[in-house]
Amino acid sequence: MSLKSVKILSIFAVFCMVFVCLTGCEDTNKAKQQNTLDNKQIRDSLEIMNKRFVAMEKEAIKNYIGNSGHDFVETGTGLCYRIVNQGDGEPIKRGNIVALDYKMSLLNGDLIYSSDESGKKVFVVGHGGVESGLEEAMLYLNKGDEAEIIIPSRLAHGLLGDGKKIPPRATIVYELKVIENQVNK
Helix, strand or coil, rough: CHHHHHHHHHHHHHHHHHHHHHHHHHHHHHHHHHHHHHHHHHHHHHHHHHHHHHEEEEEEHHHHHHHHHHCCCCCCCCCCCEECCCCCCEEECCCCCEEEEEEECCCCCCCEEEEHCCCCEEEEECCCCCCCHHHHHHCCCCCEEEEEECCCCHHHHCCCCCCCCCCCCCCEEEEEEEEEEECCC
């Protein structure tokens, strides 16, 4: 082979490699764009489904309250509560240690947990370890209060439930009495 033929073949080989790289990158970019589009469609679908679920849950809570014949206060987060019997103790604040006698049920009335079976629920308000809706509710109560609290799923156990008795996306109803309210030292 002549030197001229080797140069032509080399140039042709380089051209082919550049062509393959460019078309491969173009295919990769198209795949990335398609993947981004697919992900956006999935996110949009999930958002629509979640909004429908939230609306259905709000309607179920509204029906529960209507059927109960009691007035509830709704907070900005969607938590609903009512004081059944007013206690005479100090207001609960973040950082306080509280102890509760309680019954926890699903919105349909099925009992899930209770202090009769599990013992008193004791926790530091604002430090986690319990449903965020329960922590929020504590800030509206005093020692000695008896209350009913309706916690939407997003403030309770969310999409997964607790993996035991609480199903996914369950609205929780607490009937409770605040037994202790101590300042955490």
